[in-house]
Amino acid sequence: xxxxxxxxxxxxxxxxxxxxxxxxxxxxxxxxxxxxxxxxxxxxxxxxxxxxxxxxxxxxxxxxxxxxxxxxxxxxxxxxxxxxxxxxxxxxxxxxxxxxxxxxxxxxxxxxxxxxxxxxxxxxxxxxxxxxxxxxxxxxxxxxxxxxxxxxxxxxxxxxxxxxxxxxxxxxxxxxxxxxxxxxxxxxxxxxxxxxxxxxxxxxxxxxxxxxxxxxxxxxxxxxxxxxxxxxxxxxxxxxxxxxxxxxxxxxxxxxxxxxxxxxxxxxxxxxxxxxxxxxxxxxxxxxxxxxxxxxxxxxxxxxxxxxxxxxxxxxxxxxxxxxxxxxxxxxxxxxxxxxxxxxxxxxxxxxxxxxxxxxxxxxxxxxxxxxxxxxxxxxxxxxxxxxxxxxxxxxxxxxxxxxxxxxxxxxxxxxxxxxxxxxxxxxxxxxxxxxxxxxxxxxxxxxxxxxxxxxxxxxxxxxxxxxxxxx
Amino acid sequence: xxxxxxxxxxxxxxxxxxxxxxxxxxxxxxxxxxxxxxxxxxxxxxxxxxxxxxxxxxxxxxxxxxxxxxxxxxxxxxxxxxxxxxxxxxxxxxxxxxxxxxxxxxxxxxxxxxxxxxxxxxxxxxxxxxxxxxxxxxxxxxxxxxxxxxxxxxxxxxxxxxxxxxxxxxxxxxxxxxxxxxxxxxxxxxxxxxxxxxxxxxxxxxxxxxxxxxxxxxxxxxxxxxxxxxxxxxxxxxxxxxxxxxxxxxxxxxxxxxxxxxxxxxxxxxxxxxxxxxxxxxxxxxxxxxxxxxxxxxxxxxxxxxxxxxxxxxx
Numbered sequence: 001x002x003x004x005x006x007x008x009x010x011x012x013x014x015x016x017x018x019x020x021x022x023x024x025x026x027x028x029x030x031x032x033x034x035x036x037x038x039x040x041x042x043x044x045x046x047x048x049x050x051x052x053x054x055x056x057x058x059x060x061x062x063x064x065x066x067x068x069x070x071x072x073x074x075x076x077x078x079x080x081x082x083x084x085x086x087x088x089x090x091x092x093x094x095x096x097x098x099x100x101x102x103x104x105x106x107x108x109x110x111x112x113x114x115x116x117x118x119x120x121x122x123x124x125x126x127x128x129x130x131x132x133x134x135x136x137x138x139x140x141x142x143x144x145x146x147x148x149x150x151x152x153x154x155x156x157x158x159x160x161x162x163x164x165x166x167x168x169x170x171x172x173x174x175x176x177x178x179x180x181x182x183x184x185x186x187x188x189x190x191x192x193x194x195x196x197x198x199x200x201x202x203x204x205x206x207x208x209x210x211x212x213x214x215x216x217x218x219x220x221x222x223x224x225x226x227x228x229x230x231x232x233x234x235x236x237x238x239x240x241x242x243x244x245x246x247x248x249x250x251x252x253x254x255x256x257x258x259x260x261x262x263x264x265x266x267x268x269x270x271x272x273x274x275x276x277x278x279x280x281x282x283x284x285x286x287x288x289x290x291x292x293x294x295x296x297x298x299x300x301x302x303x304x305x306x307x308x309x310x311x312x313x314x315x316x317x318x319x320x321x322x323x324x325x326x327x328x329x330x331x332x333x334x335x336x337x338x339x340x341x342x343x344x345x346x347x348x349x350x351x352x353x354x355x356x357x358x359x360x361x362x363x364x365x366x367x368x369x370x371x372x373x374x375x376x377x378x379x380x381x382x383x384x385x386x387x388x389x390x391x392x393x394x395x396x397x398x399x400x401x402x403x404x405x406x407x408x409x410x411x412x413x414x415x416x417x418x419x420x421x422x423x424x425x426x427x428x429x430x431x432x433x434x435x436x437x438x439x440x441x442x443x444x445x446x447x448x449x450x451x452x453x454x455x456x457x458x459x460x461x462x463x464x465x466x467x468x469x470x471x472x
Numbered sequence: 473x474x475x476x477x478x479x480x481x482x483x484x485x486x487x488x489x490x491x492x493x494x495x496x497x498x499x500x501x502x503x504x505x506x507x508x509x510x511x512x513x514x515x516x517x518x519x520x521x522x523x524x525x526x527x528x529x530x531x532x533x534x535x536x537x538x539x540x541x542x543x544x545x546x547x548x549x550x551x552x553x554x555x556x557x558x559x560x561x562x563x564x565x566x567x568x569x570x571x572x573x574x575x576x577x578x579x580x581x582x583x584x585x586x587x588x589x590x591x592x593x594x595x596x597x598x599x600x601x602x603x604x605x606x607x608x609x610x611x612x613x614x615x616x617x618x619x620x621x622x623x624x625x626x627x628x629x630x631x632x633x634x635x636x637x638x639x640x641x642x643x644x645x646x647x648x649x650x651x652x653x654x655x656x657x658x659x660x661x662x663x664x665x666x667x668x669x670x671x672x673x674x675x676x677x678x679x680x681x682x683x684x685x686x687x688x689x690x691x692x693x694x695x696x697x698x699x700x701x702x703x704x705x706x707x708x709x710x711x712x713x714x715x716x717x718x719x720x721x722x723x724x725x726x727x728x729x730x731x732x733x734x735x736x737x738x739x740x741x742x743x744x745x746x747x748x749x750x751x752x753x754x755x756x757x758x759x760x761x762x763x764x765x766x767x768x769x770x771x772x773x774x775x776x777x778x779x780x781x782x783x784x785x786x787x
Contacts, residue, residue: 048582048586049578049582050585224571225567234573234574235574237574238573246477249477249787259475260477261475262474262479262630262634262728262732262784262785263732265787
């Protein structure tokens with residue numbers, strides 16, 4: 001793995017890479033105070049529209065805006081072709097895997113993925129065993145987190161198969177960039193992303209449940225305004241022109257789901273749910289949940305309702321299962337994986353655990369079931385005490401941890417207090433699977449705003465960038 | 473057709489905004505009144521009346537012994553424990569708006585969101601002295617912007633009618649309360665309001681509903697309590713009168729009835745309220761007693777609100 005940091009604008013040798021030349025020229029001719037002004041305008045825009053993101057358990061501003069970096073990140077057409085082919089392949093394999101887990105379990109029988117890793121996994125939902133889902137698709141909306149470490153080196157860091165968020169930022173960031181920098185935008189031939197919501201709607205209606213007659217009624221199910229991604233839920237419902245519902249807006253009668261409207265009950269066929277499995281149906285999962293709907297699972301199993309993403313899809317984005325995705329690609333598709341995984345040590349395995357514990361200061365150690373950058377150790381950035389404390393946690397429950405080398409994440413020019421400087425970025429493209437599988441050219445670029453930081457999560461102070469995929 | 477919860481939220485957003493505005497108006501005239509030299513013919517405590525008008529008597533006196541200007545302003549404008557304080561109204565409106573933001577136009581949302589962003593800058597200290605008027609004007613502006621934005625930008629369909637219903641149910645209640653607080657100083661028929669404090673009190677009622685100059689434009693014969701009552705109860709050209717509110721409510725419900733092809737108990741009550749005001753005689757109201765009439769109106773108006781909820785908003 002390359003250790004030198006790859007800068008997406010500068011390239012390894014210091015020459016400005018082709019795709020960034022016009023941006024570089026523009027940065028040179030634009031005074032810093034104009035950039036400052038534009039950044040302020042962007043912030044005002046986000047506040048006014050209310051594009052906010054809550055950060056749990058820290059007090060302070062409950063409706064924080066994610067820092068938006070005004071300098072776009074640019075991906076060339078050829079690079080994107082490679083990435084998107086890889087993404088489609090990977091998501092096809094992930095869907096095949098989930099279908100298999102809740103079906104015949106061939107991959108377990110073949111011993112490619114250890115049975116215990118799946119069946120004893122917290123994200124495995126035995127309630128889904130043998131349940132047929134439309135088009136055999138489980139992860140309809142997937143967000144695959146990728147990092148780049150070299151000109152041709154992309155790695156998949158993490159698969160998000162449950163309720164990946166961030167797509168509203170992909171769309172709003174583009175809106176604001178076009179508004180702030182029309183001159184720069186027009187110098188490039190940028191592939192549009194604004195048809196994402198149409199594609200999403202098409203995907204959702206293509207997976208109508210088997211008992212649905214006519215045009216399916218779609219709704220977006222949100223936990224409510226206190227959820228960190230509430231803005232996104234309302235944004236997507238609005239863009240698709242469907243209702244944004246909360247648990248109490250729905251009820252189930254005779255295994256059919258209805259929403260309460262001003263004209264009485266209306267049948268719902270497809271629910272794009274942004275509520276976790278555990279909270280979906282108090283009769284099946286957590287009995288104390290008030291976010292879900294009693295009887296939802298019965299409607300689902302009876303073929304009167306489809307849920308996207310499917311219940312139990314989380315089995316495919318577990319960090320321990322992640323390590324087997326390249327094998328899945330070969331097992332289900334008979335193809336060589338296009339996208340690489342980051343080499344990963346599974347602490348549940350004895351040799352790996354020993355190695356990890358000895359090399360904590362060099363590695364990134366993650367909780368298998370954690371997300372959003374919580375419960376994670378970045379060895380090279382951690383203090384001695386932090387390393388010791390984390391080591392003790394790993395020793396206590398090794399199977400809960402995986403470790404990866406500290407990747408030299410690529411950097412992009414970013415407008416920070418000191419001026420324009422390189423900052424580390426990752427990329428989350430969104431893949432839609434229904435009757436067909438599609439990737440909108442773009443994604444969410446997250447950027448670590450602090451110098452040298454590798455943590456891009458918005459819950460940890462990361463920002464976002466507009467991501468430009470160029471057309472040929 | 474829309475989600476019942478969304479309709480409910482829209483209805484309450486409008487009610488909260490209207491309530492905040494009316495509170496601001498009432499506080500403004502109270503403050504103005506308190507600057508007048510107090511006469512012998514009044515109990516001298518317009519701040520106490522204000523607490524009563526706003527329907528916050530119980531909560532207020534649980535907390536404060538005396539209705540001093542500071543206490544009343546603090547409780548009605550800022551107190552988080554008063555569910556109807558201006559602050560709570562604006563916060564609740566914005567919270568509801570956030571829950572249904574896609575049902576609002578961007579003008580409506582931005583108005584409520586800006587008000588919410590601005591709100592923490594106002595507090596008891598900042599409204600001392602001339603700050604009070606700036607604050608109350610600001611509240612009124614927010615409400616006018618929202619209501620105007622609603623009329624100017626919202627698609628004319630169910631969501632619009634539910635929003636408007638909230639405005640007029642609340643306004644009807646508030647106008648009745650503002651008038652009710654003065655019933656006890658009603659003078660004999662045709663008597664003109666004398667000078668001094670009483671004049672200011674009647675004038676202040678008109679000011680509280682932006683009706684001072686309108687009244688003069690309609691009647692041109694000086695302030696007469698009976699005419700003021702008639703003006704606020706039965707004159708359709710007065711946009712905050714009970715009959716104007718009743719006409720708007722009836723209209724909104726008729727439109728909903730057409731759109732949905734179904735009528736409910738709320739339609740009957742709305743029609744009843746309207747026709748009583750439209751075909752009633754002001755003399756009869758006074759014979760019955762203005763206070764009794766207004767109390768009954770407030771109660772019927774409440775019942776109408778409940779019926780609207782039952783028919784549409786609970787799903």
